[in-house]
Amino acid sequence: MAHSRPLPVDPLAEAKRQWVAHGWTDAAEGMTVVTSVMRAQQLLLARVDSTLRPFSLTFARYEVLRLLAFSRAGRLPLSSVVARLQVHATTITSTAERLVRDGLVVREPHPHDRRAALLSLTDAGRALVDRATDALNDAVFRDPGLSSDDAAELVAIVARMRKAAGDFSDPRPQPDPL
Structure with missing residues (x-):
């Protein structure tokens, strides 16, 4: 992913040049947008992964723990975790199983729906996610590069793209603008 030395030429700019040279001018800008965002995601994920590695966490496991820690009672129905993290139920179930195995989360029956399960954060899970959050804040989030x-502009642009794709609608009341 990250190179020990920067490349002498931007491969995405070269890809755009090739797109135009091959007659795909009308798609060149879109290809550059998509590959640029995907490459930025790779770079950021590499930083996140290296920061979380000492905690034996993946970003998916971290997200579940952080979401539970943000909840009022430290527990949520599995279906709420799926909806809020926008990840397939099978992925969340698999992630939850690993968190349960590691003693970071417990699975409890839902008090009102026998078909549903609650995920509850353990004390060990809360302590770990708090330490991991401190590390991410220090190593990644305080200086994303x-x-x-630029960060505010990027977030606003991506939010408009996500909204146009149907990722979310404006909630009421609206949060502060990004």
Whole structure:
């Protein structure tokens, strides 16, 4: 992923040049957008993964723990975790099983729906996710590699793209603008 030395040429700019040279001018900009976002995601995920590795966490496991820690009671129905993290139920079930195995989460019956399960954060899970969050804040989130203005602009652009794709609608009341 990350190179020990920067490449002498931007491979995405070269890909765009090739797209145009092959007559795909009308798709060149879109191809560059998609590959640029995907490459940025790879770079950020590599930083996140290296930060979480000492905690024996993947980003998926971290997200579940952090979501549970943010909840009022430290527990949520499995279906709520699926909806909020926008991940397939099978993925969340598999992630939850590993968290249960590691003693970071317990699975409890839902008090009102016998078909549903609750995921509850354990004390060990809360302590681990708090330490991991501190590490992510220090190593990644405080300096994602962009100025504050660029970060705000990028988040706003991506939010517009997500909204146009149907990822979310404006909630009421609306949160502060991104």
